Amino acid sequence: MSQAKIRIHPTALIDPAAELADDVEVGAYSVVGPHVKIGAGTMVASHVVIEGRTTIGERNRIASFNAIGGEPQDKKYAGEPTRLKIGDDNLIREFGTYNVGTEQGGGVTRIGNDNWIMAYVHVAHDCIVGSHTIFANKAQIAGHAEVGDWAILGGDTGVHQFVRIGAHAFTGIGTMLRQDVPPFVMVSGDPAAPHGINVEGLKRRGFDAPTISALRRAYKSLYRSGLTLDEARTSIEAQLGEGGDAAPALGQLNAFLGSATRGIVR
Secondary structure, three states, rough: OOOOEEEEOOOOOOOOOOOOOOOOOEOOOOOOOOOEEEEOOOOOOOOOEEHHHHHHOOOOOOOOOEEEEEEEOOOOOOOOEEEEEOOOOOEEEOOOOOOOHHHOOOOOEEEOOOOOOOOEEEEEOEEOOOOEEEEEEOEOOOOOEEOOOOOOEEEOOOOOOEEEOOOOOOEEEOOEEEOOOOOOOEEOOOOOOEEOOOHHHHHHHHOHHHHHHHHHHHHHHHHHHOHHHHHHHHHHHHHHHHOOOHHHHHHHHHHHHHOOOOOOOO
């Protein structure tokens, strides 16, 4: 690491074994541990602790008072060399906690690229967060949870262990999730209840009208028809058989439903 080129505040504590790209910025009183790697263009504000076997990619912006790479809040953890991996172009706002994984959960907590993560968020051990997500203030996901690409978690959303949130899903403020949320679906409340397809989000991301219409039809099969989950999946498979531009989205929805182990919000 080239101390002459790295823009590090004199009060920051950077372990000599840490690997930082030449243009990384580290603010006042931040601490970076020996097993940490930080990629080019990343900015770490003041009073941030980055520890554990943590790898952070390029062009991330990490605000003050975050605790990144800490031990999992899991009594089974006994100091194993587990990891936290954060991708590129993420914004991580203040007072968040992001833990390394556990051996029982695969050993790695992962956060993808271009995520917008607001204040007081918690990402627990062994979680998998995709890319382009939004976590509003105080969204909290427990161990082994998964959040798909483009999902949006409203403020104060709480996610139970092992729950999965599908791509393009949306949770309202104060939502409590104990079961999976299918892709494209909006839910809110405690207990969570479905409230239609995330139409506005899909429009903003370029989904065409026929695909959105097909997803609305699939939603009716799943939530409005009185069908069992297996019967609803059969109905969606029939839609898939019709082909067309909506097939990839319908296939993604049906595959998610087929892999649900905790049940889905219904």
